[in-house]
Amino acid sequence: MEIGDTKENIVIVGGGICGLATALALHRKGIRSVVLERSNTLRATGAAIIVHPNGWRALDQLGVASHLRETAIPILSGQFHSLNNDELKEMPVGKEELRCLRRTDLVDILANSLPRNTLHLGCEVLSIKLDPITSSPVLQLQGGRLLNAKIVIGCDGVNSAISNMMGVKAEKIFTISVIRGFTSYPNGHELGSQFRLTKKNDTQVGQLPMTKNLVYWFITRKYTCQDSMASKSQKLIRNLAVDSVEGFPTGIIEMAKNCELDSLHLTEYLRYHAPWDILRRRFREGTVTLAGDAMHAMGPFLAQGGSACLEDAIVLARCLARTTQIHRNARGTKMQVEEAFDEYLKERKMRVLRLSLQMYLIGKMLDASSQFVKFICIILLAVLFSDSHGHTRYDCGSL
Ligand SMILES: Cc1cc2nc3c(=O)[nH]c(=O)nc-3n(C[C@H](O)[C@H](O)[C@H](O)COP(=O)(O)OP(=O)(O)OC[C@H]3O[C@@H](n4cnc5c(N)ncnc54)[C@H](O)[C@@H]3O)c2cc1C
Structure with a gap:
């Protein structure tokens, strides 16, 4: 099918x-969809993504985990300094x-x-409306085309056009900025299998x-007006990273200096849905x-946004x-689809509410x-959240 239909x-x-x-999960259930x-290309900004056990359980269900395991070593311990x-x-x-995982590895295999x-x-949805007679969704695509759908699932991220239609906006902001990137060590690095936080x-x-x-490394710090300038060029982001780690151990300063320029990404501030809105x-x-983020953008402090998706x-x-x-062929009646979505939302709401509340409290504490x-x-x-890792033991069940 062409999206000219x-x-x-x-x-x-x-x-x-x-x-x-979501498209892959539907496909595994024998249901066809279009994304x-x-x-114009698949986006994988942010270099890498930390995936906790709950995310691996979901990747196993999607049938892509074993391939991804070959691309990244397990992290076995952590050290805070x-x-x-x-x-x-x-x-x-x-x-x-x-x-x-490298974000590109994840999106490519999906x-x-x-x-x-x-x-x-290269197919942008500008807006969505419900047909006043049939109540079916009608999408307006860039270029003026209209696309009638039976079912629409908005996975369009934190600035979602689909959630706008429902009045759901990620309006809250943590004034914390994050720089992320990779550094290569041709002769090997000294971390072994350890996650270090300094x-x-x-x-x-x-x-x-x-x-x-x-x-993979990240630097989180209070937002400053320098950040808006720096986000315009990879070299400026690197300079900002190096400036941010002044006074840190030499290994960290060298890591920032020798980073892979193309991998760098600066998130100027963190937008999220408040737990009470969820x-x-x-x-x-x-x-x-x-x-996904269209429903529950929540900040990166637990590294759970991707796994929640x-x-x-x-x-x-x-x-x-x-x-x-x-x-x-999506032959379910409109009422059956609505029931299915209500069941989905009922199951997801308490899970994402707990995650977003924990993330909110950590974000507020830092901010x-x-x-x-x-x-x-x-x-x-x-x-x-006395069991601070409880969120990683969640099992979303079988597909
Ligand atoms: C600094 C930072 C670090 C993070 N680290 C981690 C981590 O380590 N582990 C983890 O699990 N999570 C992490 N997250 C969260 C995670 O990145 C997100 O939760 C996840 O990427 C959201 O995926 P998504 O598909 O819902 O949205 P997105 O990744 O934003 O994808 C939305 C897609 O929709 C497209 N789109 C948008 N609007 C339209 C439109 N109108 N028409 C058509 N297409 C459209 C966009 O181009 C985009 O490709 C981090 C987030 C941040 C900010």
């Missing part, structure tokens, strides 16, 4: 991790599988596992081994629903297949200038 059964808007995983991605008081302590990483003609690049005042540097010769929103309008994909495909029995607010966040985290 005017009708489609299931349309997924956005070909990021969530859109591709509309506005970029505070430069303020020279405190060095072990940082628990959990007993189960933790690895860091995309390559899809049937031909599923993914349509902190000095408001700046944190994370280092994760990907292979014996490649390290609690009160419906996330469905007729046969249109949301998944994979979980969404599994649960959504399972609910749609079970409730509607719409194999291949707030008031010591009192920081203290309250620490208390709430200790009371509500």
Whole structure:
């Protein structure tokens, strides 16, 4: 099918991790969909992604985990170093599988596992409306074309056009910026299989081994107006990274200086959906629903946004297949599809609410200038999330 046609059964808007995983999960259940991605190439900004055990369980269900395991070594231990008081302590990483994947490896395998003609690049959705008579979704594509769909799944990220239609916006912001990138070590790095986090005042540097010769790193720090300037050029981002780690151990300074320029990415501030918005929103309008960051952008402090996308994909495909029995042609009635989406949202809501609340409290603790607010966040985290790794044991179940 060309997206010159005017009708489609299931349309997924956005070909990021969530859109591709959702299309693949549906495909594994024998359900055909199309993915509309506005970029002309698959996007994998941000160098790498940390995947916790819950994410690996979802990747196993999608049938792509074993291939991805070959691309990244497992992370077996963690170390936290505070430069303020020279405190060095072990940082628990959990007993189960933790690895860091190249984003390109992840999106490529998801995309390559899809049937031909599923993914349509260079196809931007400008807006969506429900037909006043049939209540079916009608998408307006760039170039003025209209596409009628039976089902629309908005996986179009934090600035989602589909969630706009539902009045769901990621309006909150943490004034924290993040620089991410890779550094190659032709003679091998010294991390072994250890995740290292080094902190000095408001700046944190994370280092994760990907292979014996490649390290993924991130620097989080308070947003400054320098960041907006720096985001315009890879060299400026590198300079900012080097400036940010002044006073850090030599290994970290060298890592920033010798980074792979192309891999660098600067996120100027972090946009998220507030937990209370996730609690009160419906996330469905007729046969249109949301998944991934479009529904629950939550900041990177637990490194769970991507894994939550994979979980969404599994649960959504399972609910749609079970409730509607719409194999291949989406022949379920409108009511069956709505029921399936309600079941999906019921299952996902409490999970993403807990994740986003934990992430919100960590973000507030890092972002707030008031010591009192920081203290309250620490208390709430200790009371509500005493098992700080509990989120990684979640199992989204079988496809
Ligand atoms: C600094 C940082 C570090 C992170 N680290 C981790 C980590 O280590 N582990 C982890 O699990 N998560 C991490 N995350 C979160 C994770 O990156 C996101 O949760 C995840 O990428 C969201 O995927 P998505 O597919 O929902 O959205 P996106 O990745 O934003 O994809 C949306 C896609 O939709 C397309 N699109 C947008 N609008 C339209 C339109 N109108 N028409 C057509 N296409 C459209 C976009 O081009 C894009 O390709 C991090 C996030 C940040 C900011």
